[in-house]
Amino acid sequence: MPDIRYAKNGGTSIAYHVVGDGPVDLVYVPDYVSNLVYAWETPRWRSFYERLSRSFRLILFDKRGTGLSDSGREFATLETRMEDLHAVLDAAGSERAVVFGSHEGAGMATLYAATYPERTIALVVFQPSAAGGHYEGPEQMEEDLRELREQWGTQAWCDELLRFGAPSIAESPEDREWFANWLRVGASPSVAYGLNRAFFETDLTDVLPAVRVPTLVLYRGSLVEPEALDFAHRVRSAHTVRVAGDDYFGIYLSPEAVDEIETFVAGDRPPVVPDTVLTTVLFTDIVGSTERARELGDRAWRQLLERHHAVVRRELARFRGVERDTAGDGFFATFDGPARAIRCAQGILQSVDSIGLELRAGVHSGECELHEGKVAGIVVSAGARVAALAQRGEVLVSSTVKDLVAGSGLEFEDRGEQELKGVGAWRLYSVLDA
Amino acid sequence: MLSGERVDVPDVRYARSGDLSIAYQVVGDGPEDLVLLPFLSNLYTLWHAPRFAEFGNRLAEGRRLILVNPRGVGLSDRPRGFTVESRMDDLRAVMDEVGSDRPVLTGIAEAAATCAVFAAANPDRVERLILYDPYARNVRGSQERDEALASLQDQRERWGRRDVLERMAVELNPQWADDPHYLEWFVWHHRLTTSPSALVDFRRMQIDLDITDVLPAIRVPTLVLSKEREREDAEEVASLIPAAELVLVPGEGRAIQENALTLDAIETFLAGGSARRIPDTVLATVLFTDLVNSTQRAVELGDRDWRSVLERHNDLVRMELARYRGVEIDTAGDGFFASFDGPARAIACAREIVERVPELGLEVRAGIHTGECERVGEKLAGLAVNVGARVSSFATAGEVLVSQTVKDLVAGSGIEFETRGAHELKGVPGEWRLYAVS
Numbered sequence: 001m002p003d004i005r006y007a008k009n010g011g012t013s014i015a016y017h018v019v020g021d022g023p024v025d026l027v028y029v030p031d032y033v034s035n036l037v038y039a040w041e042t043p044r045w046r047s048f049y050e051r052l053s054r055s056f057r058l059i060l061f062d063k064r065g066t067g068l069s070d071s072g073r074e075f076a077t078l079e080t081r082m083e084d085l086h087a088v089l090d091a092a093g094s095e096r097a098v099v100f101g102s103h104e105g106a107g108m109a110t111l112y113a114a115t116y117p118e119r120t121i122a123l124v125v126f127q128p129s130a131a132g133g134h135y136e137g138p139e140q141m142e143e144d145l146r147e148l149r150e151q152w153g154t155q156a157w158c159d160e161l162l163r164f165g166a167p168s169i170a171e172s173p174e175d176r177e178w179f180a181n182w183l184r185v186g187a188s189p190s191v192a193y194g195l196n197r198a199f200f201e202t203d204l205t206d207v208l209p210a211v212r213v214p215t216l217v218l219y220r221g222s223l224v225e226p227e228a229l230d231f232a233h234r235v236r237s238a239h240t241v242r243v244a245g246d247d248y249f250g251i252y253l254s255p256e257a258v259d260e261i262e263t264f265v266a267g268d269r270p271p272v273v274p275d276t277v278l279t280t281v282l283f284t285d286i287v288g289s290t291e292r293a294r295e296l297g298d299r300a301w302r303q304l305l306e307r308h309h310a311v312v313r314r315e316l317a318r319f320r321g322v323e324r325d326t327a328g329d330g331f332f333a334t335f336d337g338p339a340r341a342i343r344c345a346q347g348i349l350q351s352v353d354s355i356g357l358e359l360r361a362g363v364h365s366g367e368c369e370l371h372e373g374k375v376a377g378i379v380v381s382a383g384a385r386v387a388a389l390a391q392r393g394e395v396l397v398s399s400t401v402k403d404l405v406a407g408s409g410l411e412f413e414d415r416g417e418q419e420l421k422g423v424g425a426w427r428l429y430s431v432l433d434a
Numbered sequence: 435m436l437s438g439e440r441v442d443v444p445d446v447r448y449a450r451s452g453d454l455s456i457a458y459q460v461v462g463d464g465p466e467d468l469v470l471l472p473f474l475s476n477l478y479t480l481w482h483a484p485r486f487a488e489f490g491n492r493l494a495e496g497r498r499l500i501l502v503n504p505r506g507v508g509l510s511d512r513p514r515g516f517t518v519e520s521r522m523d524d525l526r527a528v529m530d531e532v533g534s535d536r537p538v539l540t541g542i543a544e545a546a547a548t549c550a551v552f553a554a555a556n557p558d559r560v561e562r563l564i565l566y567d568p569y570a571r572n573v574r575g576s577q578e579r580d581e582a583l584a585s586l587q588d589q590r591e592r593w594g595r596r597d598v599l600e601r602m603a604v605e606l607n608p609q610w611a612d613d614p615h616y617l618e619w620f621v622w623h624h625r626l627t628t629s630p631s632a633l634v635d636f637r638r639m640q641i642d643l644d645i646t647d648v649l650p651a652i653r654v655p656t657l658v659l660s661k662e663r664e665r666e667d668a669e670e671v672a673s674l675i676p677a678a679e680l681v682l683v684p685g686e687g688r689a690i691q692e693n694a695l696t697l698d699a700i701e702t703f704l705a706g707g708s709a710r711r712i713p714d715t716v717l718a719t720v721l722f723t724d725l726v727n728s729t730q731r732a733v734e735l736g737d738r739d740w741r742s743v744l745e746r747h748n749d750l751v752r753m754e755l756a757r758y759r760g761v762e763i764d765t766a767g768d769g770f771f772a773s774f775d776g777p778a779r780a781i782a783c784a785r786e787i788v789e790r791v792p793e794l795g796l797e798v799r800a801g802i803h804t805g806e807c808e809r810v811g812e813k814l815a816g817l818a819v820n821v822g823a824r825v826s827s828f829a830t831a832g833e834v835l836v837s838q839t840v841k842d843l844v845a846g847s848g849i850e851f852e853t854r855g856a857h858e859l860k861g862v863p864g865e866w867r868l869y870a871v872s
Contacts, residue, residue: 004594006630013630015594037625068594069858070629071512153457153509155445183444186477186512189455278455 001040004068007061007091007267009084015068015151016061016088020053024121024265027059028052029085029112029315031103031127031249032195034140035067036060037204042178048252055262059097061088063108063407065191077408078202079337082112089119096266100124102251111404114210114278114367115336122214123235126251129227131203133402141200148196152189153178167251192408203403204243210278210367215239216264218257221246239264279368280338280401281380282321282345283387284312285330287358304330305357311351319344324375332384334375338365338397339405342431345395353393362387363397365404378423386428395431402429443481446509451527457509458528459501462494466561466704467537469500471521471545474636477501479623484616489691493700496785500537502528503800504548506636507628514631516846519776521548522555538704540564542690547645550675551560551843552858554651554717554806555775563656564700566690568668570674571644571682571842582641586634593630593778596621604627607687639846649674653713656702659696679703718814719777719804719840720822721760721784723751724769726797726831744768746794751787758783763814771823773814777804777836778844780872784834790840792832801826803837812814817862824859825868834871841869 006013015036029050037293039045039060052058062069064076064084072080085108088095098121101109113123119218129421151157158180169175187195208231215238219228225242232238243254251257286292286308312331316323325332335341345361348374352359364386366379382398390396402412412429417424437702448455470493472480479642480501481487492501503510504521525548529537539560541549546568553560573579585851592598603610604619610616628636649671656678664681672680681699685692722799725731732740751770755762758779764771774780784800791798803825805818821837829835841851859866 003596004625006594011631013590015629035626037622041622065512068625069515069630070631149455152447152455154444180446181478184446184457184509187474188509190453190511200580336785 001037003021004036005091006069007059007084007087009064009080009087012064012069012070012072013086014061014084014088016059016092018092019049019058019060020056020058021327022053022058024056025059025089025097026052026056026063026261026265027085027089027092027094027097027099029099029101029105029109030063030066031101031105031251032199033066033183034063035182035185035191036061037068038185038201039183041358042182044250044252046254048258051255051258052261055258056098057094059088059092059094061085062318063195066187067185071191077337077405078108078111078198079339079408080110082115082337085112086116090269094330095119096121096274098124098261099120100261101126101128103127103249104195106203107199107202110204110211111207111278113213113215114207117213117277122216122265124216124218124264125231126218126254126257127220127224127228127248128217128231129224130205130208130231132200138368140236145193145197149189149193152187152192153180153184162249164179166247166253168245168247168253192277198407201403201406204367205234205397206400206403207278210276211235211325212276212367214264214267215263216241218243218254218260220254221248223248228271259275264288275371276367278365279375279379280335280341280363280365280377281383282333282335282341282361282363283330283384284359284361285349285390287360287392289329292357304357307355308352308357311355312348315344315347315351318347318402321340330387334368338363338401339408342395342397342401342405342408342410345379346431346433347392349395358392360387360390360392361395362390363395363401365398365400382420383428385423386426387414389420389428390430397429397431399427399429417423441481441487446477447531448510449524449528449531450601451505451524451696454505454511454513454524455526456505456511456527457503458532460532461499461501462497463489464498466497467500467532467534468493468497469502469534469537469539470541471504471541473524473543473545474507474624474627475503476623476627477503478509479619479626481792482622483619483662483689483691484610484613485689485691489697492694492697493691498532498534500528500532500534504545506632508528511611512629512632514635515848516636517778518551518639518643518845519778519847521545522552522776525549525552525560526556535559538564540566540700540718541568541642543567543569543688544640544643546671547643548674550645550652550671551648551717553654554648555654555655555773557713557716560654561655562704563652563657564703565661565668566659566669566696567664567668567670567688568658569664570646570671572640579641582637589637590630590634593633594630599624607689607692609686609692610689629831635846642842642845644842644845646674647805647842650676650719651717652676652678653715655679656682657700659683659699661688661692662854664688675858702774706732714804714809714847715816717804718807718818719774719780719802720763720807720814720819721772721780721789721802722823722826723767723784723798723799723800724826725791726799728768728796731796743794747791747796750790750794754783754786754790763812769826771819772849773807775794777802777840778847779843780851781834781836781840781847781849785871788832798830799826799829799831800834800839801829801836802834804839804843805837821859821866823864824862825866828854828857828868829870836869836871838867838869 106125215233321333363381444459546565658672803822850872
């Protein structure tokens with residue numbers, strides 16, 4: 001087995017290793033839980049990885065909280081886990097890679113590919129779903145999550161999950177034992193619960209059209225077919241392949257998937273130079289600025305405005321926002337993750353309070369065009385419209401944003417569907433104070 | 435899944451300790467119970483260690499063997515940070531879950547410290563105590579401590595590497611240095627037990643933990659086991675626990691299952707002796723709070739207003755006590771005397787109280803000590819109670835002052851202290867080193 005190494009994202013160590021030395025890098029994003037060491041000891045996983053490593057320089061890692069990696073201080077959003085992937089690829093010296101995500105991991109892979117197209121050769125997903133898996137309503141979901149929290153890791157529950165997810169191997173006692181241990185060493189109950197809850201609550205529907213890298217959608221069985229086809233349909237240029245078999249879980253049960261990936265990546269397509277990326281935009285605006293300016297007089301107003309700019313820029317720096325424009329008394333900034341944009345907006349609103357100003361803020365995520373450092377596109381106009389609808393002291397976000405920050409602990413209040421001038425109707429949400 | 439013989443790993447279950455899930459296993463069936471806390475471990479990989487399955491299954495003959503994986507490592511939930519107190523909570527949660535009222539409690543190395551403190555604090559929940567490879571403290575002196583702390587970053591960077599882990603394996607169990615199965619297992623086991631930052635958190639607790647003052651309070655029949663190489667530490671621990679039995683087991687390595695002699699010593703210890711009386715002394719943490727300048731305030735306010743302020747103060751203190759599982763023992767005039775089952779909780783409670791009382795225009799000082807107390811009905815008595823009261827009298831307004839024992843037990847909690855020097859406490863022999871909570 002290749003030696004284990006750790007990449008660092010902030011104070012959190014992410015375990016990874018690199019197998020093989022093919023000319024093209026491929027990083028595998030596991031579904032739910034994983035454990036580098038245990039997988040490597042498992043004939044099923046090992047032969048699958050070895051097959052992949054014959055064609056690619058294969059990069060494997062355990063998501064934070066799972067396997068050999070650190071837990072981090074709190075449950076991680078999809079966004080933080082995506083940064084972990086970024087850190088792993090940096091540590092592995094990988095500039096561009098095929099990003100391959102399986103089932104729950106497909107979400108993280110997709111978000112990465114949409115956010116960092118310049119670092120993604122191609123996106124490959126197995127058993128993907130745009131929105132949280134097929135579930136029979138929120139009540140059933142809560143019931144299943146509760147059961148998972150109580151029974152995760154016990155043999156009987158693991159057996160039942162295997163009978164549902166991979167019936168073709170569920171009758172073998174060795175496989176049942178193997179699977180239970182795979183879950184146990186993959187994650188503890190609370191991490192497993194957090195991952196599953198975030199998966200159910202995440203909705204990537206709006207992100208999919210922003211994927212501009214070549215995409216291969218693999219699926220297996222009739223259960224996921226509608227979801228996989230829907231996913232493929234929403235990505236503009238996805239190639240879809242159904243692999244043999246019926247099991248819902250376990251990419252390792254389809255070794256031929258590797259051939260599909262290899263053919264797809266080697267395919268004779270013109271190199272894509274994407275000029276669009278998935279970005280989160282933040283607009284802030286001072287409420288009642290004309291009146292305040294008149295009250296204060298030019299000079300005092302200018303001074304106040306300078307302090308306002310300093311506060312906003314400090315918060316932008318803190319949350320890795322990039323200032324794009326300052327129009328009068330408002331800011332336009334972009335972020336590579338929506339949770340950070342919301343936290344930044346909250347920080348700004350709180351800080352300007354102390355200098356006697358009131359702001360409104362709007363956050364939206366979507367596909368932006370990049371031209372010489374400038375950002376353009378419908379998403380920018382939509383973001384500005386969202387901000388315009390916010391009330392004083394409010395951070396208003398679009399449904400796309402809300403769907404991407406599951407697990408962040410952020411809470412929202414529904415503000416209903418609103419017509420945004422020129423950009424259509426969007427469901428908006430107000431961020432509740434922590 | 436490791437190469438070599440197939441091992442039957444007992445089914446894993448999880449008990450709830452607060453919000454966390456704590457992994458445990460139960461092997462065998464009654465009549466008596468033996469709870470085993472391994473060192474930094476993973477209950478799944480542990481069973482694949484050389485000779486461990488044989489050891490575990492033999493230990494489970496004629497009894498229920500209950501293995502516990504306290505939080506932070508292995509299969510249990512892994513929040514950041516370690517304290518003896520939280521590990522004791524996890525142990526109690528598993529005992530409650532499996533309905534084990536008074537098991538034999540066995541701990542290995544650092545886990546021996548958790549078991550020792552648990553036995554001192556809960557003599558009614560521990561039939562007998564077995565400490566394998568225990569130590570009262572992991573580092574001696576401030577220079578050794580500084581060096582240990584300085585090496586943590588390096589340990590973090592190197593954690594998980596095969597060469598590093600293999601060197602550790604050889605150092606710990608030289609008798610198996612040429613056994614490739616052992617080396618392979620050791621690397622595997624440790625990678626699956628902890629991640630780099632959890633290791634550093636764990637080491638931090640280990641470096642600062644000191645149970646020297648707690649050991650004399652153990653009133654449970656105790657067996658101390660060790661190999662020759664760890665003799666000094668084991669002898670110190672055995673000499674501090676009243677009537678503890680010390681057995682030095684032949685062998686070169688630290689593994690408890692190295693040979694059958696450890697098992698023989700355990701069986702001999704458990705077979706001997708008669709049913710024991712539950713002692714009426716326990717290790718407890720006592721908290722004293724006291725209003726500062728209360729006479730002056732009472733005069734200023736007049737009787738009626740003073741009584742109403744005092745009532746609000748009492749309500750506030752009782753609310754915080756309830757929050758941190760403190761038990762009110764006495765209210766003497768305008769002060770409180772309460773006991774806790776863990777010193778970190780007592781500190782957190784005291785901090786809340788001294789921070790919130792000023793809302794009422796009052797100021798409070800607090801003192802905390804952990805020591806052996808006599809149980810008299812619902813009350814506590816004994817020297818430790820006097821010490822606690824004296825400690826609080828040294829505190830200034832708004833200050834939480836603690837004894838050295840308290841500081842030594844909350845290692846890993848992140849609580850910081852400023853030294854307040856050594857003092858004589860009226861009516862209590864010896865010199866006492868006191869610390870203010872920062």
